[in-house]
Amino acid sequence: MIASTAINPEHYVSEDTFQRELENVFKQHWLFIGFKDELANHNDFLTLEIAGFPIVVQNFNGELSALLNICSHRKARLQTASKGNRPLRCPYHCWSFKEGGKLAGIPGNNQEFQLDEAQKEKLSLRQFAVDSCGDFVFVRLAPEGQSLKxxxxxxxxxxxxxxxxxxxxxxxxxxxxxxxxxxxxxxxxxxxxxxxxxxxxxxxxxxxxxxxxxxxxxxxxxxxxxxxxxxxxxxxxxxxxxxxxxxxxxxxxxxxxxxxxxxxxxxxxxxxxxxxxxxxxxxxxxxxxxxxxxxxxxxxxxxxxxxxxxxxxxxxxxxxxxxxxxxxxxxxxxxxxxxxxxxxxxxxxxxxxxxxxxxxxxxxx
CATH class of the missing domain: 3.90.380.10 (Naphthalene 1,2-dioxygenase Alpha Subunit; Chain A, domain 1)
Known part of the structure; x- marks a missing residue:
């Protein structure tokens, strides 16, 4: 017989299988998220969910950063549209971020928080690997792994x-x-x-x-x-x-x-x-x-x-x-x-x- 056996049906309906897939498949491999021309200009962005993580990929003066799309202040989503052109600034309290997810601005910091530079550094957004092949842009959640090539x-x-x-x-x-x-x-x-x-x-x-x-x-x-x-x-x-x-x-x-x-x-x-x-x-x-x-x-x-x-x-x-x-x-x-x-x-x-x-x-x- 030249026929082969497919994956068992339980793996299409099992919650345990799905959770393992998030960890073993989607968090480990490079995933296509869009094209360079969708991220060509300063402040262009794309958002998507990868393995349950809300991700934003944004252009900062020609440099792409893949970041957790959650404000480190009160945890609101930073970019709420699927794509667009807008500074990476929280719509809730206007905290802003720059390349690499570094905290760029806190309204009223001196009066309300008095955070020093070291404390601001700890509030940087979680960053993920981002790379491109031609015009295809990919993101990888795992901190280590194969290069895109x-x-x-x-x-x-x-x-x-x-x-x-x-x-x-x-x-x-x-x-x-x-x-x-x-x-x-x-x-x-x-x-x-x-x-x-x-x-x-x-x-x-x-x-x-x-x-x-x-x-x-x-x-x-x-x-x-x-x-x-x-x-x-x-x-x-x-x-x-x-x-x-x-x-x-x-x-x-x-x-x-x-x-x-x-x-x-x-x-x-x-x-x-x-x-x-x-x-x-x-x-x-x-x-x-x-x-x-x-x-x-x-x-x-x-x-x-x-x-x-x-x-x-x-x-x-x-x-x-x-x-x-x-x-x-x-x-x-x-x-x-x-x-x-x-x-x-x-x-x-x-x-x-x-x-x-x-x-x-x-x-x-």
Whole structure:
């Protein structure tokens, strides 16, 4: 038998498993949080939850700091929006912070607190590791571990290459799925489900076959596109004067463990998705769509570009909604079975994902 056995269903519903995942998976590895152009200017910031920690990544005069997004005074959130441009100043009592999370200002300190420099130093925000590969920005909660380049391995050069070509951010958003994060990830790691789940969407884009490459703990999948979408993208590139990626012309997919998925369509469109944990049965899927650039920069905004973006944004929405329904259906079932799923050869990317997960869960206490 060439089939393999998947993770046991209990690990999709168990609170104990979920808490161990926070410690052994999400706190240990580098996690994608956004692109450099989202943090390009002084005081630009992004916020997110990683393993239950509220994190803010902020630009301080060109230097990025990843910090605990909690004021050291009365514990209010410092940045309350998901992204923006604003000094790192508490909206409650206006305590302010600078690069590295150092305390910058306390209103009325001489009258109300009389904190000296040593005491202020102790009130610095907790800082986390932050690094980038090309335009991809990552954060790691663990104080020690592999460098980002070591962690990404063979994927490091790919992300640098993608950064050079897919420079035009055209759409982004998020969905909340009522499913375990692993089930959400699994929806993008095989094309066996395409005829059943996507008969009127992805089935018209690519063939239900995949060339799989293992680059542990990550993996790659290359799927042949059908002729119709190739012709459509050829026309789009001609009209918008886009420069196609020189090597990628099918549907090329990169999964960076544990929760980053990057899909390249005909060397023209990059879809970047993360599956961020809320709890054992809820996941937030964040997506960002980025197009090729032109010789002069980004394609000019206009009716044609807006129509193109609307077309593939709607297509992306349809596929994600179809996948969500399947992931949520499986989640509801997993509480009522103790029999592990069977993975065929066509689902080998899920097996590779499970192998990486098992390694984390079994080699750490």
């Amino acid at each position: 070591e962690f990404l391995g063979d994927c490091y050069g790919m992300l640098e290459d993608f950064s050079d070509h897919f420079t035009d951010p055209v759409h982004s958003g998020k969905y909340q799925w009522q499913s375990n994060w692993k089930l959400a990830v699994e929806t993008v790691l095989e094309v066996y489900h395409v005829p059943g789940t996507h008969p009127d969407s992805f089935s018209h884009l690519a063939k239900a076959e995949c060339d799989i490459i293992s680059v542990p703990p990550h993996n790659l999948g290359n799927t042949p596109l059908l002729d119709a979408p190739k012709k459509w993208w050829s026309g789009v590139r001609k009209q918008l004067k886009l420069i196609q990626h020189p090597q990628l012309n099918e549907y090329n997919h990169v999964f960076v463990y544990p929760n980053l998925a990057i899909g390249i369509t005909n060397g023209s469109l990059m879809s970047v998705q993360t599956y961020d944990v809320i709890d054992r049965t809820q996941t937030v899927l964040h997506y960002r769509l980025r197009m090729l650039g032109t010789a002069q920069g980004h394609a000019k905004d206009g009716a044609l570009k807006r129509a193109v973006v609307a077309n593939f944004s709607d297509f992306n929405h349809t596929i994600l909604e179809e996948d969500r329904l399947m992931a949520e259906s499986c989640q509801q079932s997993y509480a009522h079975t103790d029999t592990a799923a069977i993975l065929g050869k066509c689902e080998d990317r899920i097996r590779l994902f499970h192998d990486a997960w098992r390694n984390d869960m079994e080699t750490r206490p």
